[in-house]
Structures are given as C-alpha cells and as structure tokens.
Amino acid sequence: MPLRASYFKRVFQFNFKARTSRGLMRDKVSWFIKLHHAGDDEVYGLGECGPLPGLSIDARPDFEERLAEIVSRFNEARFESFRAEDVLKVVPPEFPSIIFGFETAAYDLVNGGKRVIFKNHFLEGYRIPINGLIWMGDIDFMMGQISIKVSEGFRCIKLKVGGLDFDRECDVLNYIRKRYFRDNVILRLDANGAFKLDDVLYKLEELSKFTIHSIEQPIKPGLPEMEELCRKSPIPIALDEELIGKTTDEEKASLLQRLKPQYIILKPTLHGGLQGCASWINIAAQNNIGWWVTSALESSVGLNAICQFTANYNIETPQGLGTGGIYDNNIESPLEVKNGEIYWNAKEKWNLEEIAESF
Secondary structure: OOEEEEEEEEEEEEEEEEEEOOEEEEEEEEEEEEEEEOOEEEEEEEEEEOOOOOOOOOOOOOHHHHHHHHHHHHHHHOOOOOOHHHHHHOOOOOOHHHHHHHHHHHHHHHOOOOOOOOOOHHHHOOOEEEOEEEOEOOHHHHHHHHHHHHHOOOOEEEEEOOOOOHHHHHHHHHHHHHHOHHHOOEEEEEOOOEOOOOOHHHHHHHHHOOOEEEEEOOEOOOOOHHHHHHHHOOOOEEEOHHHOOOOOHHHHHHHHHHHOOOEEEEOOOOOOHHHHHHHHHHHHHHOOOEEEEEOOOOOHHHHHHHHHHHOOOOOOOOEEOOOOOOEOOOOOOOEEEEOOEEEEOOOOOOOOHHHHHHO
C-alpha cells in the first residue's frame, strides 16, 4: 500500500518568561508530520517541524501553506517505500525544519513507529552530557537559575550575553567563578550576534578573564570581519547562525575553510535536518573543527530524534539538549534529565493520545 502523510499544528506554552536576545517568547509553534501506510494508521512515523521565528530561513508567513503543498505532493507521488535519504526528492533545501520532520518520520516508521529513530545505545540507557541553559532576565533571575543548575549536577553552564548591560553580565560571570570555583563549572557564552564591530575584541578580552570555554556567534552572521575575529579572539569561537542557509557540501566546506572557527553548533531544525548535520560533522572533522548538537526549542518528539542522532557519535563534550522541561504542555516521553545528563528511561512511556487524535 502507498504511504500517506498528514500534518497538524500545535502551540506549546512556555512555563516561564523565555527571554532571548530577539525578545520575549510566550509560546512556540510546531507542526507534526505523520507518515503511515494507507489502510494502517495505527503504525506511523512521527516528525516535528518547528522553525524559529526571526532565525530559521523557513520561518515565513506562508510556512503552513508550503508545508501543505509538500504533503500533498508526497501523497500524489504514492511512494511504496520512503527512506530518510529520499526526503530531498520531496522537500526543497530551503525548508530545513520540514526536512527534519519528514526524515524523522521516515526513520521512525522504518523502525516500527515506536519513536525509535536510530537503534543505538541511547535506547539502552546511555547518558549524554548536556549544558544547563540560563535564560536571559534580571540578575536575580539569572543567579537563581545558575544556583539550581549547579545543584542539579550540571557542570557546564551556557549563558546568553549581549542583551543586558555588559558590566552587569561580567558581574554575573565573576559571581559564578567566585562562588563555584570548587565545582569546576565550564562556562559557555552565546552572543547571538549582538556585539558591535567597534568593541567586540575589547569585550572578548574582558570576558576571557572568566575562563570561558567558547562563545557562540559574537557578531552578526555574514560579516567579512568574522574571519579575522576567529583568528584573533582570546575565546574560542563557535559558529551557529553563520551556518544557516548553507545546503551543499561545497558551501559548507568553503565557509569552514575560510573562517576556521574552533567549533560549530548544529541544530537539525536550522541546519538541514539530521542528514544536513551529519554532513556538517564530516566536513568539520576534515578541518579539525569541534562541534556539538543543540535542540531548537522542539517538543519531546523533536528532542528525542536529536538525542538519538547525537548518540551515533562518540560524545566528548556536553551537548545542548536540555530544553525538554520548558513547556507546560510538552508531550510526555521517556526522556529524562539527571545530574546534567539526558537519557532514555525505558520504564516511562510516550503519551501520544492527544497527538494521534489531532491528525
């Protein structure tokens, strides 16, 4: 029987004030792809498409219209079988979040429709170390988050910078280093392109006093000054937004060979899905560039797929996969976070009743 695809939209509500350098987020919209054989909708693959407004290249007003067209085109093709490797036959490369949704659904269906994307040791309880993300807010709010994360066992903390007064941000970092010096806390920073060209090196010099592991995207993507900055920065630079829109291996290799960053940060929703990220990882390895994977505010469905993908690799550094508890109405899953690690708790079950009724 031919394969059938359908989709539906769901709004997730943050359980706190989610403030980023791009403003306050009250909710997050995702579209879910269901893939099954005609006549059998009990066994299905599930994927999540969740473009980030203001960041994803496919976060556009006509997103749902284009998604509907892609789903319709898929159904018209009447595929008897469909592998994740076939996704680009249906989804244009300028829609990375839809690529991620379709390929995840395809992997899931092939593996029996049980939310198993890759059969690896993650499903056997392997724990992936993750960083604790500190959301932007006033000083007391951020200090409180840091205290909670360290008490919960996180040894890698990621903070946003560039959104508050710079001296106050330095005060926070100084506080962390003085209070938690015995805990060997690793500090990562993410500027989301907020620093200006005329003082970025000065700010990086000041921040380097706090023993910073890395800083993501210190200036806006696409600026020619990034090449020199990667060479001169006293803090290792990790590129994130800079990678968006690069879809071919040639474009990816050219970018990394020109800029020579120390790290790249990969989000399947933004960077071409799981296969797109695998391509980035291979090219980074060829150029001696480190990497880690992060989620992009997906629900448990998308986060599960990213965790299983990440577990295909030998993990040497904390990943950015700690966003599972940010929604009031997230989907119940076996994913759990403990002692700064995320893992699959086989004793827990998925609760997909609401999802299944929505298609």
